[in-house]
Amino acid sequence: HNVAQVPLVKDPHLLRSVNVDGTQVLLDACIDAGVGKVVHTSSSAVFGIPEHNPVLPTTVPKPQEAYGHAKLAAEWACLNAAAAGLDVSIVRPRTILGHGRLGIFGILFDWIADGADPIVLGDGRNRYQFVHADDLAAACLLAAGRPGPGVFNVGTDRFGTMRDALANLCAHAGTGAHVRRLPAGPASLAMRASAAAGLTPFAPYHWLMYAHSMWFDVDHVRDQLGWTPRYSTDEMFAESYDWFVANRAAAATGSSPHRRSAEAGALRALKRVTGILPLAR
Template structure:
């Protein structure tokens, strides 16, 4: 008996290699997944895309129809992947569902939040680009798992959906409460956006910072998406707020910190080698 459902979540991130490599993995890999699914008679394939397809467009409540403005090969290949999935539905009648999540964090998935957690755990300064009054939207891994499960059986195909928490505040408010929860002497330090972005760009080019351009350039912007379509067609409701998502992940990180530091890498599941980013922690 063959597979009935395939979830395509694999992708090369900007830190994983050249644009050529990222295109090879993300586009070539997606083509292979769809071809294998058709050959095997799979009923439905779910594609994990990304809201990075919108680039640096600032705003709250962006809808699925918002125009694309990618700023790196990763986002470009996600757009191509979406088009391949839509074509598979239109041309081959393969059921396809495309999910665009906001930043996913949770136990086992750290990414850039490792930097914040380290600063807080060490009672260091927590550096914020801009004034921290902007709003970002996260997604707890538990909420995204429920979205995938619902997407596997929802009566729809050839559709795109947003996913993110519906409970969020300003960056300043959420991080202040996280420091309070941690009980350390960390403090928020607000740094001018333009010079900070210039420095981070240089560090990234020298492979001394793990933060890709869309990560640090969007850090000071309002960036939320509208999830009404998912709520209507999936009956999906997120359970975790931004703060609860960060709090749970911080607690998990602190409990597993010693063991995690034995594993280095550049994926969302690894502890990153921060190199010169450690200097900021020491100065703070």
Template sequence: MTETCLVTGGSGFFGTHLVRKLLEKKRKVRVFDIAEPEEGVRGKVEFFKGDIRDFDSVNKTCKNIDVVYHTVAVVPISKAGKKFDEINAGGTRNILEAALRNKVKSFVHISSTAIYKVPKKGDVITEDYPIMPVGDYGRAKYHAEKICFEYMKKGLNITILRPRTIIGTGRLGIFSILFDWIRRGKNIYILGNGNNLFSYVSASDLAEASILASKKGFGLFLNIGAEEYGTFKGDLKKLVRYAKSKSRFVTINAELTRLILQVLDKIGLSPLTEWHYKTVDKEYVFDVSKAKKVLGWKPKDSNERMFKDTYDWYLKNYKQLDKRIGTTHRFSAKQGILKLLKLFS
């Protein structure tokens, strides 16, 4: 019998990639979201419109479901305040309770590496690395994980995935600013010297890991990230060369700039959040060996490949995208005071 899968947040950036991958694998797919699925998958999925905070809607959408993939999340750039916990944690409790009541066979929870302590140079982050969430987003994501552990004890088969920052076609958010500046040949400003190793994960690799996690890894939490990556500045240099852009890199004092960005963040003049300015100059080296062993998964995409594919997609679509400003990864970010830097670059 064909497996029926529910993707919460299935109209979002990563949710859309996961839905496409499930359809490729001939799964029946139901999408639960406040927004309709993208045009390319409408008619191929069953769509339930609803808010993850509304338990009755969530419970209804879980009926006759075999696997739940929980991707709903308010992202850092939204600066959503109380909604981080209401949606990222409270919404997780709702979908877990609905999954339990409806006897769902397995549940894949998409968490975040924002739950970890900001790493020191030379550290390799395994699943046992100290937990010290960054910002309201990180704290809400860790709260959601703790709720998952509660439901594991109640007998629900749950696998938790902790992905690095996700990149892929359709990814905008803060990256829309970077791509816009590269397209226009503007200076790219980097906190510190940019020589910190910095991994990402492709939406495609994470989708593959998610599907594998619906059958394996119950009761575990697993890091998901690329294995081929360079330094923060090095990978951006490759993108600039690929784009044939005139952009140049300007390194700026990390500590002083962090203080300035913190003030601008508090008064709402910058799109950058605590998660961005506290981590972008740090080394993010992730050990994904546990996921490889448990799931039989292997990441295929390098940072370089992800950036090229995503930038190519951006170039084909930016004229329409400039009209879509929002606070999710499928929308362009408002540049705020960063527009001044662009003007004088």
């Protein structure tokens, strides 16, 4: 079950209607039809900013914005359905990359393709985990073939800091872009204010998490599903970027928010002046 409204929607009522109520409708229909297995794709947003890393299977979810709360409520619906006898597994992916995967990343790729410098908040040394769409799909299929309910947190096991991820992407692109930095506190406030004014596409999860570390321990997924991620952060960023460059015109008009670049808004102006900011070293 992958149908969901994304964080960029910024509408708590729509998030609940689709992500929670829609999930409940699906689960009820599955119970009525005698469906043998359901795999629900949740989100790492259910953990908000984790107090400790890595996030373990036993870590208690503590969402901090509307999207995370909606995804957690959908998980509760799944757990209730499991208690009623439906075989439901929950898969929580870290931030997803891969060919055709854009959204807010479309803005990042646009900047780098044009030689504009991407920005980290703070020193960029926060460790941040991603997962490739193909690795996520593999985990979902393995979960579907495993009898009995389960909860699986999935992400790559080869990742580093946000600064390194962007620096390696800049090197791959070869456009002369370099990673710059902004103070985390003021920049997060600016992201929040500009989004509230409708000037930028940021959702609360973006300004909450961009400067923070988050990664899953995936040993339980290896042990229970026999799953191993194929892609490193650098590999999935390179693939996503290359797809964007090859499909740049289509990326501006895609029907899915996952396959369409987010509207840059006021970020177009920032794109022109990032070169004056200090380098992230």
